[in-house]
Amino acid sequence: METVMPIETTEPIETVKKNRPLTRKQKKFVELYAQNPGISNTKIAIQAGYKANSLAVRNVASENLAKPGIITAIETERERIMAKTGVTQAYFVDQVKGLLERCTQAEPVRDAKGEATGEWRFDSAGANGALEKIAKWLGAYEIDNRQKAGSVSLQIATFLEGQTE
Numbered sequence: 001m002e003t004v005m006p007i008e009t010t011e012p013i014e015t016v017k018k019n020r021p022l023t024r025k026q027k028k029f030v031e032l033y034a035q036n037p038g039i040s041n042t043k044i045a046i047q048a049g050y051k052a053n054s055l056a057v058r059n060v061a062s063e064n065l066a067k068p069g070i071i072t073a074i075e076t077e078r079e080r081i082m083a084k085t086g087v088t089q090a091y092f093v094d095q096v097k098g099l100l101e102r103c104t105q106a107e108p109v110r111d112a113k114g115e116a117t118g119e120w121r122f123d124s125a126g127a128n129g130a131l132e133k134i135a136k137w138l139g140a141y142e143i144d145n146r147q148k149a150g151s152v153s154l155q156i157a158t159f160l161e162g163q164t165e
Contacts (some may be wrong), residue, residue, distance in 0.1 A: 008037040021069065025048050025049045026070060027051060028047075029050075029061075029070070032044045034074050034077035034081060039062035042058050045061040093134075097134075102123075103124075103127035106121070108122055
């Protein structure tokens with residue numbers, strides 16, 4: 001099982017829904033969820049202290065993510081993390097764009113003497129990873145991991161066109 005890693009914090013995660021503070025488990029869920037993108041909601045719920053009954057914990061995770069107070073707390077925690085680390089969405093996009101640009105630069109293949117062979121290579125795995133991150137950031141994948149139709153392809157194409165200018 002992947003272990004989610006909380007970021008050290010001195011500020012408690014607090015929010016209210018109908019004037020009630022979050023429970024200890026909800027606060028831990030918010031903290032782990034905001035700090036560990038890509039980890040399953042079920043794993044986060046288990047590590048937040050909810051019982052590991054697979055169906056029940058999945059329901060709790062889904063219910064938590066539907067509660068306005070928890071959603072607000074997650075957004076607040078993510079903003080706190082971005083302020084603390086300096087890693088904003090703009091920074092992330094700039095870094096991914098730079099990675100994509102480096103990975104798609106054609107590089108000549110050289111023989112043992114250092115002479116160009118006339119063939120070229122580029123880092124297709126790195127380029128694919130960068131495009132995947134861009135697609136996720138643009139919302140290309142829905143929660144249930146089905147791709148959205150049409151407009152995402154147009155958004156990605158528009159994004160890539162901007163790279164050549």
